[in-house]
Amino acid sequence: MASQHRKPRSAGPRVAGIRPPVLATAALTSVALLSQTAHAAPADDRRPSLEEVEKKVDDLYRQAESATEKYNAAKEQTATQRWRVDGLLDDVARRTQELNTAREELGTFAAAQYRTGASVPGTATFLLADTPQDYFDQSQLMGRMTERQKSAVDDYVTEQAATMKKRQEASQSLRTLTDTQSDLRTAKATVQQKLTAARELLAQLTAQEKARLAAIEKRKQEEAARQAAALAKQQAEARAAQQESASGSGSGAGAGSASGAGTSSSSTDSAATDPAYATRADKALAFARAQIGKPYVWGATGPGSFDCSGLTQAAWKAAGVSLPRTTYDQVDAGTTVPLSQARPGDLVFFYGDISHVGLYIGNGMMIHAPKPGAYVREESVYYDGESAIHSVVRPA
Numbered sequence: 001m002a003s004q005h006r007k008p009r010s011a012g013p014r015v016a017g018i019r020p021p022v023l024a025t026a027a028l029t030s031v032a033l034l035s036q037t038a039h040a041a042p043a044d045d046r047r048p049s050l051e052e053v054e055k056k057v058d059d060l061y062r063q064a065e066s067a068t069e070k071y072n073a074a075k076e077q078t079a080t081q082r083w084r085v086d087g088l089l090d091d092v093a094r095r096t097q098e099l100n101t102a103r104e105e106l107g108t109f110a111a112a113q114y115r116t117g118a119s120v121p122g123t124a125t126f127l128l129a130d131t132p133q134d135y136f137d138q139s140q141l142m143g144r145m146t147e148r149q150k151s152a153v154d155d156y157v158t159e160q161a162a163t164m165k166k167r168q169e170a171s172q173s174l175r176t177l178t179d180t181q182s183d184l185r186t187a188k189a190t191v192q193q194k195l196t197a198a199r200e201l202l203a204q205l206t207a208q209e210k211a212r213l214a215a216i217e218k219r220k221q222e223e224a225a226r227q228a229a230a231l232a233k234q235q236a237e238a239r240a241a242q243q244e245s246a247s248g249s250g251s252g253a254g255a256g257s258a259s260g261a262g263t264s265s266s267s268t269d270s271a272a273t274d275p276a277y278a279t280r281a282d283k284a285l286a287f288a289r290a291q292i293g294k295p296y297v298w299g300a301t302g303p304g305s306f307d308c309s310g311l312t313q314a315a316w317k318a319a320g321v322s323l324p325r326t327t328y329d330q331v332d333a334g335t336t337v338p339l340s341q342a343r344p345g346d347l348v349f350f351y352g353d354i355s356h357v358g359l360y361i362g363n364g365m366m367i368h369a370p371k372p373g374a375y376v377r378e379e380s381v382y383y384d385g386e387s388a389i390h391s392v393v394r395p396a
């Protein structure tokens with residue numbers, strides 16, 4: 001048996017120093033592959049270009065800002081849910097006290113019956129029952145009760161059912177609160193992860209590369225300023241044409257027709273000539289200008305720092321207008337208008353996920369809290385290109 005197991009090992013004898021053809025071929029193939037890998041390695045390990053670094057950093061900042069808005073939403077939901085839970089718990093405590101009061105009143109009736117020797121077994125059974133209503137259905141006990149006793153029993157049963165319902169609502173709200181707090185932690189971790197990755201990329205740049213990157217950014221800003229100037233010119237021409245049209249229609253008709261033309265013009269340009277909106281917008285812009293130079297901090301709503309939606313919310317709050325906390329909700333808090341008709345005070349939203357917002361100040365410019373590491377500033381609405389602009393909303 002042993003020789004049978006050893007026999008395959010002796011098959012195919014080989015000479016020392018000479019490999020069988022199959023093994024030799026495999027070795028040559030491995031050498032070739034290693035050689036190819038060695039030649040390919042430098043291409044895989046090359047440093048990214050500055051343009052690639054800039055794009056990656058910008059993408060990370062955008063992702064961080066999107067996660068910030070999710071964090072803001074979760075934080076707001078957590079506060080709302082906490083308030084609801086606290087209210088429910090207070091209500092449960094109040095109802096429990098009322099339930100105890102009703103129970104004490106029923107105990108008084110039972111004690112009185114005991115002293116008189118009437119219906120002791122039935123009353124004791126009633127007080128010990130898990131569901132008193134089951135026992136009350138028995139006509140014998142109901143017949144012995146006075147109207148006051150029946151009222152007390154009804155109050156007890158009603159309060160017991162209501163208290164149980166509120167306890168269930170409170171338990172469900174606590175579970176929802178726990179889920180929302182989990183979303184909050186996840187969003188916060190995502191923001192921190194994206195910001196850390198962006199900082200690490202920038203930290204790897206040499207001084208020369210940082211200077212070149214600053215030059216690239218400057219060229220982008222110059223192009224954005226050129227586009228803003230073009231928009232300002234377009235808006236000025238449109239206003240002049242409207243004024244000329246209104247003036248011509250007013251002077252070229254009689255009193256009756258002038259009145260009719262005036263009504264038509266008013267309905268067409270009411271938004272552009274609304275003094276109430278202009279007054280509120282001036283207050284919002286005054287507040288926003290006073291924040292210029294303060295740092296962007298994700299999740300911040302002032303007074304020392306802001307994120308983008310925190311700034312717009314605070315600015316319009318100074319004008320007496322309440323805006324929602326997040327960009328996702330602010331975009332629905334007014335009337336959408338074309339960019340060509342944007343007025344000072346309007347909200348300008350950016351990107352497909354509506355993760356950024358600024359406050360339009362006119363002439364193609366806005367005040368916004370741009371991104372981590374930057375400060376509240378005036379900037380062209382084209383700061384990230386025309387394609388980045390999502391919509392313009394007039395909030396009041």
